[in-house]
Amino acid sequence: MTRHLVLTGFMGAGKSSSATRLAKxxxxxxxxxxxxxxxxxxMSIPKFFDKHGxxxxxxxEEALIAKVLSADEPAVIALGGGALxxxxxxxxxxxxxxxxxxxxxxxxxxxxxxxRRPLARDEEAFRALHSKRLATYxxxxxxxxxxxxxxxxxxxxxxxxxxxxxxxxxxxxPRMLWAAGKSWGYPSxxxxxxxxxxxxxxxxxxxxxxTDEHLLxxxxxxxxxxxxxxxxxxxTLAEVESVCSQLAxxxxxxxxxxxxxxxxxxxDLAGFAAAIYQRGTPFIQVxxxxxxxxxxxxxxxxxxxxxxxxxxxxxFHQPDAVLVDTDALVGLPKAELVAxxxxxxxxxxxxxxxxxxxxxxxxxxxxxxxxxxxxECARTKLSVVSADERDANLRQILNLGHTIxxxxxxxxxxxxxxxxxxxxxxxxxxMRLSGNEALRQQVIDVCRAAGLPVTVSGVSAxxxxxxIRLDKKRKGDVVPFVLVEQPGQxxxxxxxxxxxxxxxxxxxxx
Numbered sequence: 001m002t003r004h005l006v007l008t009g010f011m012g013a014g015k016s017s018s019a020t021r022l023a024k025x026x027x028x029x030x031x032x033x034x035x036x037x038x039x040x041x042x043m044s045i046p047k048f049f050d051k052h053g054x055x056x057x058x059x060x061e062e063a064l065i066a067k068v069l070s071a072d073e074p075a076v077i078a079l080g081g082g083a084l085x086x087x088x089x090x091x092x093x094x095x096x097x098x099x100x101x102x103x104x105x106x107x108x109x110x111x112x113x114x115x116r117r118p119l120a121r122d123e124e125a126f127r128a129l130h131s132k133r134l135a136t137y138x139x140x141x142x143x144x145x146x147x148x149x150x151x152x153x154x155x156x157x158x159x160x161x162x163x164x165x166x167x168x169x170x171x172x173x174p175r176m177l178w179a180a181g182k183s184w185g186y187p188s189x190x191x192x193x194x195x196x197x198x199x200x201x202x203x204x205x206x207x208x209x210x211t212d213e214h215l216l217x218x219x220x221x222x223x224x225x226x227x228x229x230x231x232x233x234x235x236t237l238a239e240v241e242s243v244c245s246q247l248a249x250x251x252x253x254x255x256x257x258x259x260x261x262x263x264x265x266x267x268d269l270a271g272f273a274a275a276i277y278q279r280g281t282p283f284i285q286v287x288x289x290x291x292x293x294x295x296x297x298x299x300x301x302x303x304x305x306x307x308x309x310x311x312x313x314x315x316f317h318q319p320d321a322v323l324v325d326t327d328a329l330v331g332l333p334k335a336e337l338v339a340x341x342x343x344x345x346x347x348x349x350x351x352x353x354x355x356x357x358x359x360x361x362x363x364x365x366x367x368x369x370x371x372x373x374x375x376e377c378a379r380t381k382l383s384v385v386s387a388d389e390r391d392a393n394l395r396q397i398l399n400l401g402h403t404i405x406x407x408x409x410x411x412x413x414x415x416x417x418x419x420x421x422x423x424x425x426x427x428x429x430x431m432r433l434s435g436n437e438a439l440r441q442q443v444i445d446v447c448r449a450a451g452l453p454v455t456v457s458g459v460s461a462x463x464x465x466x467x468i469r470l471d472k473k474r475k476g477d478v479v480p481f482v483l484v485e486q487p488g489q490x491x492x493x494x495x496x497x498x499x500x501x502x503x504x505x506x507x508x509x510x
Contacts, residue, residue, distance in 0.1 A: 003164055004069060006077045006093060008084060008137055009101035010130050011120060012111035015078035018101065018153055023076040025157060031077045037064050049118035062086045069096065074164075082119070084136045093140060095168050099153075099160065100141035105130040107147060135354065143176040144379070146386065152180045159187045162201065175375060179298065179382045181318070181389045188298065188322040188382065190375055195219055195288070195325040200259055202321040203284050207257040208250065210243060210270035215262050215288060218331060222261060228269060232414045235265050235304045237313060243273040247281075254278035257320065263289030263336075264296040264419065268314070271302030275317035284321045288328040290340025290369070291420055294347060294377035297322050299385035299395075305414060309470045310406045316390060324378070326371045337365050338451040339420030344377055345446055346400050346427060351380040352488020360442065360487075362449050396473060396492035400482040401427035404505065407467030411459040424452035425508055432504045433496055434483040455510045464505050 005022065007015040016032045023030035034045060037060060041048050048057055065083055068075075069092045083089055103111075105127045112120045120126050138144070143160060145153050156178045163174055174191040189202060198221040200207065209225030212234070216222050226246050228234050247258075258281055260270035267285050274283035287297035303314020329337065341363065348359035355376045363369070381398065388395040405426025409417055417425075424447045431440035444454050471479045481494045496504075 002074055003168060004071075004074050004077050004096040005160065005164060006069075006079060006096050006098045007101055008079050008098055008140065009081065010103055010108050010133060010137070011081045011117060011126075012108040013081075013101040013103040013147060014150075015101055019076045019078035022153070022157070025154075026076060026161070029073065029075045031068055031075045033061065033065055033068060033078065033083060034080045036068070037061055037080075040064060044116070046116045046118050054118075058082065058085065062088055065089050066092060069093070081133070084133070084140055090136075090140055097143070097160065097164050097168075098141050099143045099145060100137045101145050101147060101153070103147040141175070142173065143178070145178045146180045146383075148180070152178050152185055155185045156187060159189065159202075177375070177379055177382060179322075179386060181386050184300075184318045184389075186319060186321050188324065188378055190324045190326060190371065190378075192325060192327045192371070194323060195261075195286070195328055200261075200284075200286060200323060202323045203259045203286075204257040204282075207259040207284070208247070208252060209259045209261050210266060210273070211261040212263075212266050215266075219261075225259075225261070228266065230265075232265055232305070232419065235269055235414075237304055237306075239269060240273050240276070240304055243270065244277050247273070247277055252277070252281075254281045256281070258283040259286055260284070261286040261288065262292070263287065264292045267292050267297050268302050268311075269304060271300075271317055271319070272304055272314055275302050275315040280317070282320050283317070284323060285319045286323045286325070288325070289332065290329055290337055290374075291343050293324050293326065293329070293374050294340070295343040295381055295398075297324070298378055298381045299398075300389065308410075309467065309472070310410055310414075312472065318389075322378075324374070326369075326374055329374075330368055334365060334451075336418070337369070339418035339424075341365060341450045342401070342420035342424040342427065342447070342452055344373060345443065345450070345452075346398075346423060347377040347380050349427075349443070349484055349487050350384070350397055350400060350490045351376065352486070355380065356487040360446055362446065365450060391473070393492065396480065397482050397490045399473065399492070400484065400490060401430050403468060403471050403473075403479065403481055404429040404464070404508070406471070407464045408456055408459060408508070410467045411463040412456065416458075417456070421453050422456075425454055425456050428454040429504045429508050430482065431484065432507060433481060433494075433500065434485070436485065439484065439486065455508050457510050459509060461502060461506045461509055464509075465502060468501070468505075 019030045172192045177188040179186050211222045212228050212230040214230040258274045260267045274281045285297040287293045300316045300318035302317050303311045306312040348356040401423045405422040409422035431443050481496050482492045483494045484490050
């Protein structure tokens, strides 16, 4: 572990106190760049700001950080909130492990509003500065740790140790998102090439893999695991029973671990088997499809289809970890990649900001998908799930496009449409119900440009509407819809009049 571990983040994120604790656990020295700078200039930072201005401060800060980062003895370093404004500092950090401690503008202001910090004297300017710096923190980081719960950084330490042990050599270095709910936390690590290496390093040594026939042909080292049929038609209670029976034949104990290696079907199927086998078995997700890497692998929803409706039998069962190999997307058939991109579009609408801007600009799926898009989709999903694990309210926004999409998928017959194709059609319907005509047309254009359908044939409006009526989230006779006001402004719980819904569904059928 010869690299420095560097903590970055906005004011109030707890970098200094976290550096002290981490240094003790790692047996390293803790270094606080602000404290060092105060000793060097012989006065407090507020006084230096008032006397010399921010420009002189940043110049001194940049020189000091360059010196600290060049030290041979690896340390845990807490950087000042504005240190990443320096391009020289950002370049120097590429050799080290950079951990971004997230904090919201609200929480940050509450923590520092009564301090003497020179950039925390005006709340409006403070919030604008927080917004301005976010992208730099995110793009410079190797690991992102949420500010709540406070124990997340401690729980993430074993994975950080592993990442520290790896030399920094290329743009293909692993990145980590820490997923944190009220009662659970786990790493989501993006490690290109890990499947080709056959190294499921986040899994336990005694883990049993569950994968499908297609993946076995690509990664022969999976042949010692449990093999299930490929495709949506395998997502059944009968197949779950088969997996559980094979685990029992292997005398598999619930203290061991299942590794679900595959797309969304394998993840849902193996995850559900893990949830019910001996009343709960640990498992990890190793998603290989685009749908799974940006959406279904995160958040603990597992389950299978019933003839009546999609995902009707299932359980919440959080994974121990998610290990993502974005290189696996390169070998996907283009049709699968295109279908998965519907979840990218949905997630970008929920996220808004930079992710929507990137997705709205269009994509050439004949070229490798930008790993940043996959990472940011996963980050959006985890932020929602962490706030609402059990689908009580906020998490329902992730159902955008799915209320109609699931009904279409069921009406057409499982396997007729890929899940993402049905979601794309469902998105077109949801945007019609949302009432923003300009945005609806933009979403339709983005879907079409990616090669996704926005209409369907071979189903009746009555059958689709009946499928919508059976939606899992209905309350009595009311099926709540997720609607979009603007990218980044997505809300659940909307009741739609029967005539309006029928008109939207009929518009989708050609």
